[in-house]
Amino acid sequence: MKRWTAIDNRINENSALGLVEDPGFADVVILNGKVLTIDENFTIADSIAIKADRIVKVGTQAEIRNLINIDTTVIDVEGRTVIPGLIEAHLHPEQASLSELEAEIPVVKTIDELLQWIKKQTELKSENDWIIFPKFFYTRLKELRPPTLKELDDVAPGNPVFLNGSFGGIINSAAMSISNITENTSDEGIMKDPFSDQPTGIISRSAIKLLKTPPDKIYSEKEKAAALATMLNRYNRYGITSICSGAGDMQTFNMYRELKKTGELTCRVFLNIRFPLDLRHSVSVDEMLDSVNKMDVKTGDGDEWVKIGALKIILDGGILTGTAYMREPWGQRAQEVFGFEDSDFRGIINYNFDELERIVTKAATSGWKFAAHCTGGGGVDLLLDVFEKVDKTIPLSDKRFAIIHGNFFTQESITRMREIGIYADAQAAWLYKDADAFSDILGQERASHFLPFRSMIDKDIMVNGGSDHMVKFDANLSVNPFNPFLGMWCMITRTTEHGNVFHPNEIITREEALRIYTMNNAYATFEEDIKGSIEAGKLADIAVLSHDILACPADQIRDIESVLTMVGGKVVYANEAIKLK
Numbered sequence: 001m002k003r004w005t006a007i008d009n010r011i012n013e014n015s016a017l018g019l020v021e022d023p024g025f026a027d028v029v030i031l032n033g034k035v036l037t038i039d040e041n042f043t044i045a046d047s048i049a050i051k052a053d054r055i056v057k058v059g060t061q062a063e064i065r066n067l068i069n070i071d072t073t074v075i076d077v078e079g080r081t082v083i084p085g086l087i088e089a090h091l092h093p094e095q096a097s098l099s100e101l102e103a104e105i106p107v108v109k110t111i112d113e114l115l116q117w118i119k120k121q122t123e124l125k126s127e128n129d130w131i132i133f134p135k136f137f138y139t140r141l142k143e144l145r146p147p148t149l150k151e152l153d154d155v156a157p158g159n160p161v162f163l164n165g166s167f168g169g170i171i172n173s174a175a176m177s178i179s180n181i182t183e184n185t186s187d188e189g190i191m192k193d194p195f196s197d198q199p200t201g202i203i204s205r206s207a208i209k210l211l212k213t214p215p216d217k218i219y220s221e222k223e224k225a226a227a228l229a230t231m232l233n234r235y236n237r238y239g240i241t242s243i244c245s246g247a248g249d250m251q252t253f254n255m256y257r258e259l260k261k262t263g264e265l266t267c268r269v270f271l272n273i274r275f276p277l278d279l280r281h282s283v284s285v286d287e288m289l290d291s292v293n294k295m296d297v298k299t300g301d302g303d304e305w306v307k308i309g310a311l312k313i314i315l316d317g318g319i320l321t322g323t324a325y326m327r328e329p330w331g332q333r334a335q336e337v338f339g340f341e342d343s344d345f346r347g348i349i350n351y352n353f354d355e356l357e358r359i360v361t362k363a364a365t366s367g368w369k370f371a372a373h374c375t376g377g378g379g380v381d382l383l384l385d386v387f388e389k390v391d392k393t394i395p396l397s398d399k400r401f402a403i404i405h406g407n408f409f410t411q412e413s414i415t416r417m418r419e420i421g422i423y424a425d426a427q428a429a430w431l432y433k434d435a436d437a438f439s440d441i442l443g444q445e446r447a448s449h450f451l452p453f454r455s456m457i458d459k460d461i462m463v464n465g466g467s468d469h470m471v472k473f474d475a476n477l478s479v480n481p482f483n484p485f486l487g488m489w490c491m492i493t494r495t496t497e498h499g500n501v502f503h504p505n506e507i508i509t510r511e512e513a514l515r516i517y518t519m520n521n522a523y524a525t526f527e528e529d530i531k532g533s534i535e536a537g538k539l540a541d542i543a544v545l546s547h548d549i550l551a552c553p554a555d556q557i558r559d560i561e562s563v564l565t566m567v568g569g570k571v572v573y574a575n576e577a578i579k580l581k
């Protein structure tokens with residue numbers, strides 16, 4: 001297989017260097033803006049000159065006007081705020097892009113709305129047809145409980161129902177019957193009523209494979225690529241110019257490369273490779289490391305458009321299904337909400353210390369950045385134990401290893417992360433969606449560790465900002481909402497969906513939130529020298545905003561959109577408010 005690194009990077013380096021020293025006339029200028037450069041001093045300028053795909057000068061309008069000739073495209077932004085293109089640290093566009101091609105996924109906020117939707121589906125479908133709700137988390141319902149088996153059976157007596165929560169789910173009696181799940185089925189993922197021993201309809205991940213759901217709809221490569229390009233364009237609308245795709249493989253990498261070739265790629269991509277490569281079968285750590293050995297690429301291979309990202313593993317379950325691996329048992333309220341019997345249950349963990357040590361060592365010695373999906377505090381502590389041990393022989397501080405999600409960071413874990421040089425890939429909008437539910441489920445004290453942005457920044461932890469967007473197309477209604485301005489608003493106000501302000505002592509400033517979605521996220525992909533700020537020599541990835549993010553009322557921040565988004569000096573999204581001359 002061909003290695004991608006050398007050729008593409010060399011071309012780009014040469015073009016950049018020559019231009020910055022003697023910019024000549026600009027291809028594009030952006031004039032009359034409030035340009036938040038997000039450079040080291042947070043300098044505010046007013047105009048930018050661009051040549052080819054690079055920023056060649058940032059300065060006053062008079063200075064930049066000197067670089068205009070007859071061929072220059074002039075964009076007068078009429079005083080609007082201009083920021084570096086936003087970088088999204090964690091999402092799943094390949095999956096999201098297909099999620100509503102067949103039918104819209106509903107937004108349900110109550111059990112009643114859910115049951116109504118299921119009932120409607122039974123009218124639209126034939127008997128025995130599956131009704132599947134992808135990415136369903138009942139901790140996001142007002143009632144904070146799953147629908148009961150009876151409720152599901154009443155609205156869908158003849159159709160199998162599966163409410164899929166990724167790390168678990170809920171099924172009805174028809175689904176059990178079609179899948180041959182009975183009281184005698186011995187899978188630890190099937191929750192049973194302690195008195196009758198009958199399955200309750202609640203399942204965790206291991207039981208999902210027992211479901212006889214129809215195979216996923218097969219799309220051609222062409223259909224997938226077209227859907228993906230459209231999804232990336234939806235991101236552009238919110239000023240996003242680069243993404244880190246959370247979990248892909250070489251096929252995905254090649255799909256992005258192909259989009260680049262055909263000129264349809266409108267976001268730069270850092271693509272994490274998830275191991276094991278095939279999740280349908282459990283594989284040993286030996287087999288997994290063997291597949292890492294066989295890869296002909298490593299982190300950073302590619303070009304400025306499409307790069308190989310981290311070696312990613314899934315360490316534990318999820319907080320929304322009560323399967324995140326916690327520091328202590330989930331507790332009684334969680335038992336009620338999630339329906340598990342074992343009062344000592346701490347969640348699921350996929351690797352033990354020795355296995356993790358082998359995987360982390362492999363990454364550290366073979367040029368891979370390492371990142372682990374790890375949602376619970378117990379998982380965070382285990383990972384830090386492993387990082388600390390490996391760090392003694394192979395220093396990790398320059399390797400930019402990350403804990404993905406890691407929702408519950410105590411002061412102690414933050415200090416340990418700081419000492420080893422581990423950073424946090426955090427999803428701010430989860431505060432908005434989930435903080436209220438977790439105050440109830442975990443109690444105030446344990447929930448107080450939920451996404452402590454102020455504490456992390458104060459201790460110099462590199463915090464990243466991403467959404468973990470998985471399904472739906474709408475920026476605010478998707479699971480999870482990918483609107484980066486909603487994410488920033490959450491960091492700045494810590495306001496939840498129910499209007500509560502959650503631990504305001506962890507609020508951060510607008511400048512800090514912007515820096516997270518630009519420079520910090522560029523650092524995570526080893527690209528702080530080429531993106532993340534508006535400075536001469538960097539890629540011309542730029543967004544012009546609908547509101548002044550530094551001066552507008554705090555509650556308007558979540559409504560901000562881009563009016564013009566540019567990647568590599570080319571406009572990839574513009575609304576009618578902006579005129580190009």
Ligand SMILES: [Zn+2]
Nearest residue numbers: 090092246468
């Ligand atoms: Zn993810």
